[in-house]
Amino acid sequence: MKKVIICGLGAVGMTYAVKLRGKCELKILVDAKRLERYTNNKPLFNGEEQTFDYILPSDSSFVADLIIIATKSYGLIQAIGNIKNFTTSDTTIISLLNGISSEELIQKTYPQAKVLKSYFIGHSAVRDGDSVIQDGVGTIVVENNPEIGIFFEECGIDYSVPDDIDYSMWLKFTMNIFSNQVSAILKMTFGDLKKNKTFIEFAKKIIVEVRQIAEKKGVNNTENLEKDALYALSLMCDEGKTSMYQDILAGRKTEVDIFAGEIIKLGKEFNVLTPYNKVLYDLIKIAEENNEHRIHSGKGRQ
Numbered sequence: 001m002k003k004v005i006i007c008g009l010g011a012v013g014m015t016y017a018v019k020l021r022g023k024c025e026l027k028i029l030v031d032a033k034r035l036e037r038y039t040n041n042k043p044l045f046n047g048e049e050q051t052f053d054y055i056l057p058s059d060s061s062f063v064a065d066l067i068i069i070a071t072k073s074y075g076l077i078q079a080i081g082n083i084k085n086f087t088t089s090d091t092t093i094i095s096l097l098n099g100i101s102s103e104e105l106i107q108k109t110y111p112q113a114k115v116l117k118s119y120f121i122g123h124s125a126v127r128d129g130d131s132v133i134q135d136g137v138g139t140i141v142v143e144n145n146p147e148i149g150i151f152f153e154e155c156g157i158d159y160s161v162p163d164d165i166d167y168s169m170w171l172k173f174t175m176n177i178f179s180n181q182v183s184a185i186l187k188m189t190f191g192d193l194k195k196n197k198t199f200i201e202f203a204k205k206i207i208v209e210v211r212q213i214a215e216k217k218g219v220n221n222t223e224n225l226e227k228d229a230l231y232a233l234s235l236m237c238d239e240g241k242t243s244m245y246q247d248i249l250a251g252r253k254t255e256v257d258i259f260a261g262e263i264i265k266l267g268k269e270f271n272v273l274t275p276y277n278k279v280l281y282d283l284i285k286i287a288e289e290n291n292e293h294r295i296h297s298g299k300g301r302q
Helices: 011-020 034-042 073-082 101-110 146-155 163-185 189-196 196-217 221-235 243-250 259-271 275-296
Strands: 003-007 025-029 068-070 094-096 114-116 116-121 126-128 131-133 137-141
Touching: 003 011, 003 163, 003 221, 011 025, 011 131, 034 094, 068 073, 073 101, 094 101, 094 116, 094 146, 101 114, 126 243, 137 259, 163 189, 163 196, 163 221, 163 243, 163 259, 163 275, 189 221, 196 221, 196 275, 259 275
Parallel strands: 003 025, 003 068, 068 094, 094 114
Antiparallel strands: 116 137, 126 131
């Protein structure tokens, strides 16, 4: 793997753009609007201006060996369309988005490509506009693939290959569902969540809904979801804020549709009741609408 495209310069995309720059032929895929923005005002990583080699979706001179999609979930459809000119049967695609459905959408559009199940896990980053603060602690969890393993090792990228990638993805999904959404509604850091006994009991009720659906989806070892998800929460740095909490604070659109929204949809499909996720979904939508009103009224972010 020599030619690499990163799609998305948010917290995760920026982190890996900095790590991979100079170690491969790296291109950052952007639209014309973002190209102008990044050219006039260079993005910042840990306070330092960053210069990348950008490429537009219309360019047909570059064929990617590896494409890393690191957009927000609501940018996925556009990203899938934007990578068309760079994708062949020799292209490997990994999606570092939250949720459990992005790989299926990508593979459906590009059945000839190698779409690997994967996700990012690490210390939370702080994003403010085109500025990202991240301490470098993070791992790409990916299904077993020798080619990408060699590439990551050559580039010094921390990665892991779990015994069961499906369970591993549902584990992260579970943690996102109870931590991201509650923290955004109640404005709590990871430390706030960890030390709050009432939250822990509430999280267990949310996990029941997720576990029942995971079982219907054929995920193995779902009896371990509660223990493993709460342990994963305990490892997060106390001062960190979830991405959804940051989105609410910044007045941005959240990813509630791939968290509670996904669970509600799957609950209907498998006849599983999801009352806790329905409440979380509505509360996040209320917060989003409140942000829109504040911004339009000139009161700005929260």
